[in-house]
Amino acid sequence: RHPNDVVYSICCNRRQKRVSVVFRGTVNSHNWLMNLKFFMTKHPNPIAENYPGREETLGFHTGYSLYMTRQRKDDSLTKIEEIFSKIDSVGRELDADGDYNLSITGHSLGGALATILSFYAATNQMFSKVRTIRVFTYKAWL
Secondary structure (H helix, E strand, C coil): CCCCCCCEEEEEECCCCEEEEEECCCCCHHHHHHHCCCCEEEEECCCCCCCCCCCCEEEEEHHHHHHHHCCCCCCCCCHHHHHHHHHHHHHHHHCCCCCCEEEEEEECHHHHHHHHHHHHHHCCHHHCCCCEEEEEEECCCC
16 A cells, blocks of 8 residues: 555454444644645535435545545545445454444544544445444544
8 A cells, every 4th residue: 555545443342243443643744734635625425315404515624535535546446435345344244234333433634534434434325234333533633
């Protein structure tokens, strides 16, 4: 992987049937440059249901959305798709029907990325049988 790629870890607790995703925070100049790309970039709204005030697009912090939604050149996956695939694989080892808990956490830059990932996870059919999706952030920029 590229040295400026998102750094994260996926862990599981078999007894509690919990999958956890942990994002690293800001540690280098590239991370700081991405933190400072604070203008908003429009992305399609992943929530299909109609609700009061629903917009077709949502604004995300440009730097953070680049980390999570930009398609890679090697396999055309976004970071969200890559992580979702790994979560699903580990989660289905815990319960074949997808009945497990999901926790997503991070600090600083990692907290912002955790927020984005948890939002997309909560709106994705892949995780419809997950018991709970929880996000824990610390000093997240958003």
